[in-house]
Amino acid sequence: MKKFRPKIPIQGKDIPYMVFNSLDQAYEVMSCWMNKLGLQDWIIRLDIKPAHKMSDPGRVGEISCYYTERCAMLTLREYDPEDYETIDKFCHEAVLVHELLHAKMPTAGKDTGETYELGFLNSYNHQLLNDMANALIMVKYNLSKEWFKNFEERSNE
Ligand SMILES: [Zn+2]
Numbered sequence: 001m002k003k004f005r006p007k008i009p010i011q012g013k014d015i016p017y018m019v020f021n022s023l024d025q026a027y028e029v030m031s032c033w034m035n036k037l038g039l040q041d042w043i044i045r046l047d048i049k050p051a052h053k054m055s056d057p058g059r060v061g062e063i064s065c066y067y068t069e070r071c072a073m074l075t076l077r078e079y080d081p082e083d084y085e086t087i088d089k090f091c092h093e094a095v096l097v098h099e100l101l102h103a104k105m106p107t108a109g110k111d112t113g114e115t116y117e118l119g120f121l122n123s124y125n126h127q128l129l130n131d132m133a134n135a136l137i138m139v140k141y142n143l144s145k146e147w148f149k150n151f152e153e154r155s156n157e
Contacts, residue, residue, distance in 0.1 A: 016137050017093040019079040023048060026076065029093060033100055036136075042070045042103055050078045061095035063102045074099050089150045091137070098133035105129065 009015045012029070020026035026046055034040060051057040054077055063074045076092055076099075107125045114122075134148060 012093075014141070016091050016141055016143075018089070018091050020048065020076070020092045026092070026096070030074075030096055030100070033097055037097075037100055037104060039100060039103055042072060044072045044074055044100075044103070047073070047075045048078050049075055051080065051083055060090065061099045063099040065103050065106065067106060072103055087150055088148050091148075094133055094137045094148075097136055098129050101129045101133055 011017050017025070017029055020029070023046065026048060030044065030046055034042065034044070054075060055062060060077045061075065063072050065072045074096070076095055079090055079092070105125070107122055107129075134145070137143065138145065138147070
């Protein structure tokens, strides 16, 4: 008799890479996305660090771009289920794509003395890049927007 085996989704084949299990794997996935995004002539150093080593511990990823030299330093936050409680899923691949999109589109500075207008523009640009990154992930893995939710909706009975 044939046994029923439930299909377990394979990370990176059926579902996005949620957590890179090595820096090598992260570099491999990054190089695929760099090709797709037309960033082949960029030199990007990648790192995965715990939250307290990020320049802002609230961030899941950050990138410093040197546009003239086409160089960047990209950091992804290490996954720690203890410190991650948000309403969207933790997904290294989606964060990676978001950060790479920054290399395509410079965003305004974030330093002190920021005006309301600059703050607004920044938030808008990050939101736009996030939508684009998520859309690319959705297309690659045939996912819906719902997939990014990190919670179950409660029915109000
Ligand atoms: Zn951003």
